Amino acid sequence: MQRFFAEPGSIDLINQRIRLTGSDxxxxxxVLRMKNGEELWVSDGDKxxxxxxIRSSDQEEIVLDILYAQEPDYELPCSIWLFQCLPKxxxxxxxxxxxxELGAAGIVPxxxxxxxxxxxxxxxxxxxxxxQQIAEGAAKQSRRMKIPxxxxxxSFRQALLMASDMDVVLIPYEMASGMQETRRILKKIAPGNxxxxxxxxxxxxxxxxxxxxxxxxxxxxxxxxRILRTETAGMTVLSILMYxxxxx
Numbered sequence: 084m085q086r087f088f089a090e091p092g093s094i095d096l097i098n099q100r101i102r103l104t105g106s107d108x109x110x111x112x113x114v115l116r117m118k119n120g121e122e123l124w125v126s127d128g129d130k131x132x133x134x135x136x137i138r139s140s141d142q143e144e145i146v147l148d149i150l151y152a153q154e155p156d157y158e159l160p161c162s163i164w165l166f167q168c169l170p171k172x173x174x175x176x177x178x179x180x181x182x183x184e185l186g187a188a189g190i191v192p193x194x195x196x197x198x199x200x201x202x203x204x205x206x207x208x209x210x211x212x213x214x215q216q217i218a219e220g221a222a223k224q225s226r227r228m229k230i231p232x233x234x235x236x237x238s239f240r241q242a243l244l245m246a247s248d249m250d251v252v253l254i255p256y257e258m259a260s261g262m263q264e265t266r267r268i269l270k271k272i273a274p275g276n277x278x279x280x281x282x283x284x285x286x287x288x289x290x291x292x293x294x295x296x297x298x299x300x301x302x303x304x305x306x307x308x309r310i311l312r313t314e315t316a317g318m319t320v321l322s323i324l325m326y327x328x329x330x331x
Contacts, residue, residue: 086124086223103145159186160274166191168284169200174314183221185321189232195239197286207236243299246279252301254281259303282317
């Protein structure tokens with residue numbers, strides 16, 4: 084069943100109605116070709132979701148009748164932020180899509196020393212709009228209760244400052260060794276923790292960046308004996324954390 088997100092102000096609990104506007108109107112009417120009487124889910128972007136039926140629609144808004152509400156437990160018990168160094172071509176789109184599907188709370192695009200991609204302010208803003216659209220689409224598809232935010236592109240040093248208030252900061256590094264130590268670090272992550280995961284670009288992190296991260300409190304981990312692509316590494320860490328943290 085199709086899923087959408089609504090602003091709290093558009094949810095009328097007294098009359099048991101929800102009004103959808105903006106791009107959702109075109110998607111429902113012209114892409115999905117949904118008609119009056121068809122049912123869908125609407126999330127309030129927090130804890131509640133509403134099973135609704137389309138009451139009426141025009142080019143400006145879709146009016147829904149609420150059939151019932153529930154508070155499912157779809158989100159991970161930890162807030163995991165992916166700090167992803169800018170990859171080449173359109174790999175970032177895939178990374179964001181899969182990160183959202185795997186439960187990331189947000190994504191921070193990072194410009195590090197070995198990043199090949201360089202974005203000026205205008206291009207970065209345009210890219211961010213596109214990335215946020217991808218995050219929203221992935222959140223709808225994967226039955227997320229919240230739309231993860233894609234932050235503006237930031238420098239590596241600024242990213243470390245952003246992650247300084249996290250409970251755990253992880254940085255997979257090809258020079259790290261000891262799978263037992265990695266298991267120990269990952270298993271100590273508990274529900275309620277805020278976790279930052281730093282993933283390097285195609286060329287990996289510069290050694291000085293890793294040392295700076297460790298000095299700031301990050302813990303290096305290994306993902307095994309194989310070298311993973313930048314678009315694979317983040318998914319691997321998120322998959323492991325999802326497995327360890329997912330509630331029954």
